[in-house]
Amino acid sequence: MSKKSYKDLIDSLEKENYKFNFFYAETIGNHLPEDSDWNYKDVPHSKFVHEDLSSIQVCTLEDTSGSINILKLPFFGLSVPLATINYEQSRFNQIYFSSFGPYILIVNTISKKIDSEKTKVKTSYAIGSKGLFKYFHKIIERMILKNYNKLMLEDVPMRQRRGELRKSGHKFYSDNKTSFKFTEEINRANxxxxxxxxxxxxxxxxxxxxxxxxxxxxxxxxxxxxxxxxxxxxxxxxxxxxxxxxxxxxxxxxxxxxxxxxxxxxxxxxxxxxxxxxxxxxxxxxxxxxxxxxxxxxxxxxxxxxxxxxxxxxxx
Ligand code: FES
Ligand SMILES: [Fe+2]
Structure with a gap:
């Protein structure tokens, strides 16, 4: 199976005359890369943890997840459906893509350990469109960053909690089962x-x-x-x-x-x-x-x- 990298995906779309705006956001937390990577793969939490996101899971495989995310847009308060594919490109490196009207959104999250206790998670975004639509990229960027801040207020405590437990001798079986599908087995003790x-x-x-x-x-x-x-x-x-x-x-x-x-x-x-x-x-x-x-x-x-x-x- 071939899996395009973030760069290869953008290169392919640029050949189709899409113009992109790039930006990124970062969080640093007291946890391991395993915790943020698990959090991004964790299919069932979005329904219970995120206020402005509801998700209809379409397919859940080991390294790929397809969903229809109904996202409340910041500033407008409108909810829009976004068909989204998320796949693991390599360990601690996940890619998402979605489109809305003339726009395509490509997202890449990479988790990296920066010292013995802390992990940096960098989320890179590319918004692409053709012709005059590019003049709205900045507005979309502001909406995405506002949405990112809200999602992180809900996600980062999950990662930090696991970081805290690790410090007191706890471990997580999901460190070895790094799959989207595995996260759906909620009756386990991991x-x-x-x-x-x-x-x-x-x-x-x-x-x-x-x-x-x-x-x-x-x-x-x-x-x-x-x-x-x-x-x-x-x-x-x-x-x-x-x-x-x-x-x-x-x-x-x-x-x-x-x-x-x-x-x-x-x-x-x-x-x-x-x-x-x-x-x-x-x-x-x-x-x-x-x-x-x-x-x-x-x-x-x-x-x-x-x-x-x-x-x-x-x-x-
Ligand atoms: S941590 Fe998953 S149900 Fe409690
Ligand atoms: Fe989340």
Missing amino acids: VYLDEGVGSEINIKKSSLLSSKKGDRIGQSSGILSFFITEEDNIKKLWPTTCSHEGAYLDNNCIKGEKIFCPWHNKITKPLLIISENEKNKFNILPCVDYLTTDEKETIKIKFRNDPKYYDKNYKQ
């Missing part, structure tokens, strides 16, 4: 803990019984960190980190008896129900990602910590 960090925790029953609404239990952050909710003398213990790709979970994500993750809407139930007035004070709820057991003085919570478990042909 977060895992580095060997050496340990994947289980013992929590004293006494500290659970004396806990209050909003208390953090277990580790301070990450997959072995939990929080308490309380209503009518019944407390519940919930994870603070979504096992799918690491979103931060809190009280605001709870609807009814479940947590709905803000990144891709994976549903999680509480791990434990604690009721002070009953004989059975600790009611453990089954969960595919965590094994919770009653150990007399403590409640032990063990994270599955095996992202391969969710693969189709899993064999232990």
